[in-house]
Amino acid sequence: MKTRTLLIAAAILTTVGAPLGLLAATGELTGNGEAAAMSLSPPAQVDVATVLLKRVQRWDEFNGRISAVGSVEIRSRVSGYVTHVAYKEGDEVRRGDVLFTIDPRPYEAALNSATAQLQRARATALLAKSRDERARRLLPSSAVSQDEADARHAAYAQSEADVLNAEAAVELAELNLNFTQVRAPIDGRAGRAMLTVGNLAVADQSLLTSMVSQDPVYVDFDPDEQSYLRYSAELRRSPANMLAVRVALAGDEGFAHVGMVDFQDNQVDSATGSIRMRAKLRNPDRIFTPGLYARVKVSSGYESDAVLIDDKAVLTDQDRKYVYVLASDNTAQRRDVQPGRKSDGLRLIESGLMAGDKVIIGGLQRIYSSGTPVKPAEVPMLAAAN
Numbered sequence: 143m144k145t146r147t148l149l150i151a152a153a154i155l156t157t158v159g160a161p162l163g164l165l166a167a168t169g170e171l172t173g174n175g176e177a178a179a180m181s182l183s184p185p186a187q188v189d190v191a192t193v194l195l196k197r198v199q200r201w202d203e204f205n206g207r208i209s210a211v212g213s214v215e216i217r218s219r220v221s222g223y224v225t226h227v228a229y230k231e232g233d234e235v236r237r238g239d240v241l242f243t244i245d246p247r248p249y250e251a252a253l254n255s256a257t258a259q260l261q262r263a264r265a266t267a268l269l270a271k272s273r274d275e276r277a278r279r280l281l282p283s284s285a286v287s288q289d290e291a292d293a294r295h296a297a298y299a300q301s302e303a304d305v306l307n308a309e310a311a312v313e314l315a316e317l318n319l320n321f322t323q324v325r326a327p328i329d330g331r332a333g334r335a336m337l338t339v340g341n342l343a344v345a346d347q348s349l350l351t352s353m354v355s356q357d358p359v360y361v362d363f364d365p366d367e368q369s370y371l372r373y374s375a376e377l378r379r380s381p382a383n384m385l386a387v388r389v390a391l392a393g394d395e396g397f398a399h400v401g402m403v404d405f406q407d408n409q410v411d412s413a414t415g416s417i418r419m420r421a422k423l424r425n426p427d428r429i430f431t432p433g434l435y436a437r438v439k440v441s442s443g444y445e446s447d448a449v450l451i452d453d454k455a456v457l458t459d460q461d462r463k464y465v466y467v468l469a470s471d472n473t474a475q476r477r478d479v480q481p482g483r484k485s486d487g488l489r490l491i492e493s494g495l496m497a498g499d500k501v502i503i504g505g506l507q508r509i510y511s512s513g514t515p516v517k518p519a520e521v522p523m524l525a526a527a528n
Contacts, residue, residue, distance in 0.1 A: 185515040189504030190468045191523040194450040195497045198485050199441060206363035206389070206438040208430045211422070212328045212355035218343035219321040220244055224350075231334045234356065235326045242324040242335075242350050244343055249322055253315035260308035267301035274298040330355040354432050357425040361389055361401060363438040364416040370406075373419075373440065387421045388439040391429070396484060397439050399423055399430075439483075449495045450488035452523060455503040456481055465495070466502040466509055468518055474502055476512040488523070 226243035229235055277291040326332065333352045337343055343350065365373065377385055384404075388397035401423035410417045421438070423430060430436075455465045456479065463481050466474040479494030495501070502509065502516070503523075509516065 185472065185517040186474075186508035187505055188474070188502045188508065188516045188518055189521050190500045190518040191452065191503050191521050193491070193495050193497065193499050193501055194488060194523045195447055196450055196485075197446065198448045198450075198490065200446055201388070201439045201441055201483065202365065202369050204363040204365055204438045204440070206361045206436045208432055208434040208436055209360045209362055210330070210354035210356075210432040211358055211360060212330060212353075213432070214327055214330075214353045216241060216324060216327075216332075216350045216353060217346055218242070218244055218324055218348055218350060219345055220249065220318050220343075221345040222246075222248065222322065222343060224337050224339050224341050224343055227335050227338060229332055231351075232331065234331050235329070235353070237326055237329050239326045240323050241326055241332060242337075242343075244322040244324065246319060246322040249315065249319040253312065253319050256308065256311040256315040260305070260312050263301065263304040263308040267298070267305050270294070270298035270301040324350060326353060328353060328355055356428055358422050359425045359430045359432065360420050360422060361387070361430075361436050361438055362418060362420050363436075364411075364414070364418055365440065367410055367415050367417070369440070370410070370417050370419075373403075376441070386441065389421070389423060390437045390439075392435050392437075394437075397437070403440075448482075448485070449491045449497070449499075450485060450523070451491060451495070451501050452503045453484070453489040455501045455506075456489060457506065466506065466512075467495075468500040468502060468516065472516055472518065474509045474512065474514045474516050 222244035224242055225245050228240045228243065235241065274291075274294045274297070277286050277294040280286045281288065281291045330353045333354075335351050336349050342348070373385055384402045387401050387403060389399040389401055390397045401421040403419055403421045405420040407418040451465065456463055457465065462478055464476050464478045467477045469475045477494055477499075480492040482490035482492045484490070500518070500520070502518075503521075505516075508514075
């Protein structure tokens with residue numbers, strides 16, 4: 143009986159132990175499988191290029207604002223009710239185009255009255271002239287007294303003055319009638335109508351609309367004192383006495399727009415240590431709208447050594463820029479960098495790289511983390527950029 147019990151127990155242990163051993167073996171293989179797979183995978187094939195060291199022209203960058211060369215507030219020069227708005231709000235208009243019409247009927251009547259007064263004054267002057275000439279002919283024969291002749295001459299002179307006064311009244315009435323048609327004083331874009339049909343416009347008070355010119359435009363910026371001194375020296379050396387700037391809007395990648403500085407203020411702001419400067423830009427495509435934020439780049443007047451790489455090598459991690467550099471053990475090592483502007487198709491690196499560094503520019507999709515083994519193939523930096 144005892145022997146039979148021992149045999150049963152041994153059978154149970156054998157049945158249970160075999161699966162447990164199999165499970166243990168399976169777990170050991172699973173735990174080491176990934177490491178083994180990584181150690182067995184071949185190095186990622188990548189293209190590397192040595193950073194390019196080159197002397198480049200340095201530029202200073204400032205914040206600026208676009209402003210209009212001409213900006214006008216359109217007001218009525220006569221009082222009256224608006225009878226017509228002759229332009230489409232926001233459209234460009236030419237100088238002399240009619241924008242608003244003020245009710246002209248009172249001014250037409252005033253012109254007719256002034257014209258009638260002028261005709262009356264001319265008739266009176268004609269009569270006074272005839273009487274004066276008659277008195278002058280009769281005076282030698284004493285047919286009229288000297289007093290009478292002098293009175294007739296004075297009446298004629300007074301009637302001539304009345305004619306001049308009536309002519310001025312007609313001219314003023316014509317001006318007022320012309321002012322009932324409010325015209326654009328400049329070429330530019332008109333804003334929204336502040337007064338619509340049926341509203342009263344008060345002379346020289348009521349704002350009807352506003353206009354800004356479109357081409358060219360200004361960009362205003364405020365360089366610091368040190369930059370201003372360098373620019374002043376550059377202007378003294380420049381034969382044309384003009385300083386060039388490059389301008390980009392908020393969404394632009396590069397500084398494609400070129401302008402010339404045509405104004406600098408007469409004093410430095412002691413509170414901010416800056417001085418106002420202004421450049422003029424062409425705007426044929428109406429890209430620039432007054433009030434837009436702009437970035438202004440001005441030549442600093444000196445050159446320096448700079449590190450340049452292919453723009454494809456620069457990667458983004460949230461708000462950080464980085465590249466992968468080839469280490470001595472043929473692994474890809476992450477390096478945070480501060481990129482600058484472009485120069486001759488390459489990206490200028492302000493900090494993070496030095497001469498002799500080899501940057502990975504191709505096969506970056508095969509690198510998953512810093513320290514990944516790679517198999518480099520070296521190519522020239524300029525050829526890679528092209």
